[in-house]
Amino acid sequence: MGNSKFNPKKLIKPLLQLFVTGIALYFVLRKTDVAKLFDSIRGANPWYLLLSLIFFNISKLFNALRLNRFFKAIGIELSMMYNLKLYYLGMFYNLFLPGGVGGDGYKIYVLQKNYGMKMINVFHAVLWDRIGGIFALAVLSILLLLPSSFAREFPQMVPYLWVLLAALYPLSLLLNKLFYKQFLGVFAVTAVESMLVQVSQTISAFFILQAISLHTNHIDYLAIFLVSSVATILPITIGGAGAREITFFYLLNVVKLDTNPGVALSLIFFGISAISSLAGVLTKIRHETSVPAS
Numbered sequence: 001m002g003n004s005k006f007n008p009k010k011l012i013k014p015l016l017q018l019f020v021t022g023i024a025l026y027f028v029l030r031k032t033d034v035a036k037l038f039d040s041i042r043g044a045n046p047w048y049l050l051l052s053l054i055f056f057n058i059s060k061l062f063n064a065l066r067l068n069r070f071f072k073a074i075g076i077e078l079s080m081m082y083n084l085k086l087y088y089l090g091m092f093y094n095l096f097l098p099g100g101v102g103g104d105g106y107k108i109y110v111l112q113k114n115y116g117m118k119m120i121n122v123f124h125a126v127l128w129d130r131i132g133g134i135f136a137l138a139v140l141s142i143l144l145l146l147p148s149s150f151a152r153e154f155p156q157m158v159p160y161l162w163v164l165l166a167a168l169y170p171l172s173l174l175l176n177k178l179f180y181k182q183f184l185g186v187f188a189v190t191a192v193e194s195m196l197v198q199v200s201q202t203i204s205a206f207f208i209l210q211a212i213s214l215h216t217n218h219i220d221y222l223a224i225f226l227v228s229s230v231a232t233i234l235p236i237t238i239g240g241a242g243a244r245e246i247t248f249f250y251l252l253n254v255v256k257l258d259t260n261p262g263v264a265l266s267l268i269f270f271g272i273s274a275i276s277s278l279a280g281v282l283t284k285i286r287h288e289t290s291v292p293a294s
Contacts, residue, residue, distance in 0.1 A: 031249065032263055040212045040264045048211035049268070052204045056272050059200035060087065066132070066193040069186045070125040076115050085280075086110065092280030095273065104130075128180050129190075135172045136194035137229055139165065140202065144223035149255040202226065208268050214261045221262055224251045228266065244270070 064080075064087040071078055078086070090103030104126050112119040142165045145151060151158050169191065176187050183190070205225045209218060228247035248262035 031259075033260060037260050037264055037267075040260060041268060043213075044208075044211040044264075044268065045213075046211075048207045049272075052207035052211065052268075053272050053276065055200050055204040055207065056269075057276055059197045059204065060091070060276065062193050062196045062200060063087070063133070066190045066197070067126070067129045069190055069193075070129050070183055071111070071122075073183050073186055074117065074121045074125050076111055076117060076122070076125075088277065088280035090280070091273075091277040095277045124180065125183075128176075128183055131175070132172070132190055132194045133197060134230070135168055136191070136198045137226060139168050140195065140198045141223065141226040141230070142168075144202075144219055144226060148219045148223045149217070149257070150220070150223065150251075153255055198226070201229070204272070205265060205269060208265050208272075209261065211268070212261055212264050217257055220252075220255060220257060221265060224248055224262060225265065225269075227251065 061084070064084045067087065068078055068080065068083045071083070086107055090107050092103070093106050094103035108119060108122045108126055111117060112122045142161050146158065146161055146165075151161075172191070173187060176184055202222055202225065205222055206218065209221055214221065224247065228244040228251075231243040231247045244266040245263050248266050249259050252259045252262045
């Protein structure tokens with residue numbers, strides 16, 4: 001510990017993320033009616049925001065439950081409470097300590113250290129958890145895109161969306177059989193949990209739209225919300241901020257809808273994510289030095 005030295009190279013990634021986030025937000029806000037945007041956020045109904053917060057955290061409960069199944073498949077027995085605390089701490093690291101260890105990296109380090117597992121085994125559990133989430137996100141995105149304004153604006157893409165929709169879960173199962181046979185026994189239940197994660201987050205986004213009094217084109221805004229979630233997977237911005245907003249801005253312009261509610265939804269959702277992730281540092285558990293009883 002005392003011999004650890006400051007490495008300036010570790011600053012490069014977070015500084016780049018901060019730069020990209022700032023540029024993206026600047027671009028969006030420069031082309032947005034900022035006064036109207038912040039009036040919309042300030043006037044948001046707090047009761048709907050509370051419901052959004054609740055459903056966001058319900059999605060995280062499903063997410064933590066799914067990840068714990070993958071841990072059990074490789075021989076790591078975690079109590080539900082310990083796993084949940086570790087999951088929220090990972091959320092905090094992903095959001096507030098970008099570019100460093102990161103939430104996934106921290107979980108991998110702690111679990112392989114405490115349980116004597118090979119790091120690659122823990123890594124595969126965390127990676128397949130992410131991949132399963134992406135498949136569910138893609139499925140739900142397509143289900144909302146099909147009845148949206150995008151399908152009416154670009155009818156030529158509809159057949160391709162149906163083909164992709166039909167192919168996604170067979171492809172997921174094939175990948176599972178080829179590369180992650182250790183998780184094949186929990187494929188069906190984790191596929192359902194992955195969908196519940198995305199549905200809960202979509203409900204959370206819907207309540208934000210209600211909070212800012214948007215009562216039209218819900219399908220369009222929610223479809224873009226899910227597509228923008230794909231954009232936040234790549235760690236090029238801080239907690240997905242900037243990437244989600246710029247996705248909303250461009251796609252809403254494509255279908256000629258007001259961009260303000262989309263940007264407001266994105267900013268409020270980021271705020272809810274940040275507030276929720278604070279639970280990770282309030283738990284005060286000693287991940288590095290203690291192995292929890294299963």
